[in-house]
Amino acid sequence: MRFTKLFTIVIWIGFIAATSAIRGIPTGAADESGKDLYKIDCKVCHAKDSPHGEYTPMSLTQDQWRTFFDKKFEKTHKEVVLDEQKKKLLEFLSPDQIKKIKKFCVDHAADSEQPQTCSE
Numbered sequence: 001m002r003f004t005k006l007f008t009i010v011i012w013i014g015f016i017a018a019t020s021a022i023r024g025i026p027t028g029a030a031d032e033s034g035k036d037l038y039k040i041d042c043k044v045c046h047a048k049d050s051p052h053g054e055y056t057p058m059s060l061t062q063d064q065w066r067t068f069f070d071k072k073f074e075k076t077h078k079e080v081v082l083d084e085q086k087k088k089l090l091e092f093l094s095p096d097q098i099k100k101i102k103k104f105c106v107d108h109a110a111d112s113e114q115p116q117t118c119s120e
């Protein structure tokens with residue numbers, strides 16, 4: 001009887017620990033900020049002195065970024081491959097991630113309230 005009770009308590013503690021550990025794990029893509037994504041997926045090819053041209057959010061205006069993401073991004077980056085992932089950028093990025101990067105660029109464009117270079 002005693003043993004069973006103790007056993008139940010141990011199981012419960014284990015169960016609570018396991019579920020809180022699961023809750024503690026960042027939920028992957030949902031927690032990535034547009035800035036982090038920009039650093040990982042854009043800056044690699046568009047840093048200072050890059051042969052592809054230096055692009056930071058404040059390189060373009062809000063309208064230019066919107067046009068870029070709506071009309072040009074897929075066309076200009078169709079064949080672009082991320083070395084580290086050995087995968088095409090467009091296959092690698094989810095629509096949600098692209099949306100976040102777009103928002104980061106627009107929010108920090110040259111004519112935005114808080115222009116950013118994404119250098120820090």
Ligand code: HEC
Nearest residue numbers: 041042044045046052055068072076077080081082089101
């Ligand atoms: C693996 C390299 C690579 C990555 C990663 C990359 N780019 Fe590019 N990007 C290029 C190349 C190459 C060009 C030049 C295309 C051309 O010559 O028209 C370019 C062009 C551009 C241009 C100029 C397009 C124009 O108007 O002609 C912008 C803006 C740009 N990239 C933004 C981004 C953003 C934002 C990201 C991240 C979502 C990104 N790039 C990720 C390689 C890359």
